[in-house]
Amino acid sequence: MGADVLPAEIGVGVGWRPEIADVLAALPSLPFTEVIAESVRPADPPPALLSLVERGTVVIPHGVRLSLGGAEPVATHRVRHMAEVAEALRAPLVSDHIAYVRSGGLEVGHLTPVPRTRETVDVIVDNVRRVQADLPVPIALEPIAALFDWPDDELTEAQFLTEIVERTGAPLLLDIANVYANAVNRGEDPTALLDALPLERVAYVHVAGGEEADGVYHDTHTDPTPPAVLDLIRELCARRRPPALMLERDGDYPQPSELRAELDAIAAASGYPRITTPA
Amino acid sequence: MSGNALGDARQRLAAKQTALAAALVAGAPTPDGFDERRVAIARSALLNKRAGEVAHTWPALAASLGPQWRTIFRGWAAGRPPRGSLRDGFDLARELAVTRRLPEAAVAELAEREGHFYYDGIRPPRHRRWTPSFVRTPLGRLRVQLMSRAMPASAASDEVPGTK
Numbered sequence: 001m002g003a004d005v006l007p008a009e010i011g012v013g014v015g016w017r018p019e020i021a022d023v024l025a026a027l028p029s030l031p032f033t034e035v036i037a038e039s040v041r042p043a044d045p046p047p048a049l050l051s052l053v054e055r056g057t058v059v060i061p062h063g064v065r066l067s068l069g070g071a072e073p074v075a076t077h078r079v080r081h082m083a084e085v086a087e088a089l090r091a092p093l094v095s096d097h098i099a100y101v102r103s104g105g106l107e108v109g110h111l112t113p114v115p116r117t118r119e120t121v122d123v124i125v126d127n128v129r130r131v132q133a134d135l136p137v138p139i140a141l142e143p144i145a146a147l148f149d150w151p152d153d154e155l156t157e158a159q160f161l162t163e164i165v166e167r168t169g170a171p172l173l174l175d176i177a178n179v180y181a182n183a184v185n186r187g188e189d190p191t192a193l194l195d196a197l198p199l200e201r202v203a204y205v206h207v208a209g210g211e212e213a214d215g216v217y218h219d220t221h222t223d224p225t226p227p228a229v230l231d232l233i234r235e236l237c238a239r240r241r242p243p244a245l246m247l248e249r250d251g252d253y254p255q256p257s258e259l260r261a262e263l264d265a266i267a268a269a270s271g272y273p274r275i276t277t278p279a
Numbered sequence: 280m281s282g283n284a285l286g287d288a289r290q291r292l293a294a295k296q297t298a299l300a301a302a303l304v305a306g307a308p309t310p311d312g313f314d315e316r317r318v319a320i321a322r323s324a325l326l327n328k329r330a331g332e333v334a335h336t337w338p339a340l341a342a343s344l345g346p347q348w349r350t351i352f353r354g355w356a357a358g359r360p361p362r363g364s365l366r367d368g369f370d371l372a373r374e375l376a377v378t379r380r381l382p383e384a385a386v387a388e389l390a391e392r393e394g395h396f397y398y399d400g401i402r403p404p405r406h407r408r409w410t411p412s413f414v415r416t417p418l419g420r421l422r423v424q425l426m427s428r429a430m431p432a433s434a435a436s437d438e439v440p441g442t443k
Contacts, residue, residue, distance in 0.1 A: 104297030151312025
């Protein structure tokens with residue numbers, strides 16, 4: 001299972017957030033979007049989101065709290081909620097991260113890296129299989145941006161991710177900004193990771209902005225997408241173009257004209273049609 | 280992998296993940312082998328993210344403290360595990376109220392929440408089911424006024440609020 005969990009050549013999208021719902025509704029076309037799964041009440045989804053579903057937009061519930069990389073199996077109520085959101089939005093796919101967000105009663109409040117060990121692979125594979133068994137649709141797995149690595153690491157990021165997706169059959173949600181952030185922060189070449197990853201398993205791609213502070217690159221989602229990340233989209237699409245690429249913006253929302261310009265830049269880099277002008 | 284081996288793997292992973300989580304949000308030392316500087320950067324980024332989330336849930340509280348908001352929030356939240364933005368804001372606003380550092384512009388917001396929620400500071404806030412809407416704000420305001428008066432005047436502080 002890989003890219004075929006979504007229709008081919010969907011194109012460019014942008015993450016749905018209440019603050020930019022009007023800008024999204026005003027786009028001539030929006031083939032693809034995503035909503036934070038935990039923010040949706042399945043019995044009462046936002047009407048603006050339902051009208052996008054009616055328009056034919058593919059809407060993916062994107063989880064941030066499953067803690068698939070946690071030492072505990074995912075709590076059943078969280079999986080049930082995800083399943084109900086997927087059904088309410090007629091989603092073909094859901095997604096969450098290869099990370100943990102809580103442990104030992106502590107909520108970290110953000111996606112935290114896991115040690116890249118064989119033992120962690122076993123735990124994550126078991127967590128993902130249990131979640132898969134209780135979901136009506138596939139779940140795509142997204143690698144995160146990490147500000148630091150574990151001293152326990154035995155596997156490279158590509159080995160670690162490949163092993164998890166091969167053993168679970170899950171598609172990948174590749175965040176191209178995270179690929180960039182991790183490469184910068186580890187002093188590596190981002191295209192080397194693209195070469196090492198199973199790109200045929202990529203269901204869709206996240207694109208986002210960040211900023212350099214304290215000598216590290218922070219994946220903020222509140223800054224414009226930097227040119228280096230747009231270049232990496234070109235590198236990715238030259239190897240294998242994913243079915244969809246989606247801009248994530250989570251605060252400091254720009255003027256509608258700036259947001260549209262950013263979507264146009266992603267369209268240009270990927271070769272997909274613009275979604276800001278009528279076809 | 281056998282069930283037992285997986286269970287052991289889960290236990291070892293849990294211990295490691297909890298130690299790192301405690302270093303990130305609960306003031307525990309960074310576990311051995313990690314890059315201290317990078318973990319400190321992550322800890323700081325978590326505080327900023329949390330400050331933004333609490334500001335979103337408590338807009339008057341954050342706005343009333345203006346440019347000092349982030350400093351005050353970070354000073355209060357450092358080493359204190361996140362309990363969700365509703366509760367974090369509740370705890371901070373109440374602490375500022377009892378030490379008479381809650382700006383007037385934030386009193387109505389805290390009063391309104393005191394009216395809406397039953398919160399004993401131990402268990403998560405629960406919606407008050409019985410309070411008719413017309414008494415919510417006056418009741419809350421009364422609670423906030425009582426809370427502020429409960430502190431002796433000597434507790435009022437002239438130092439910059441929240442900075443450590």
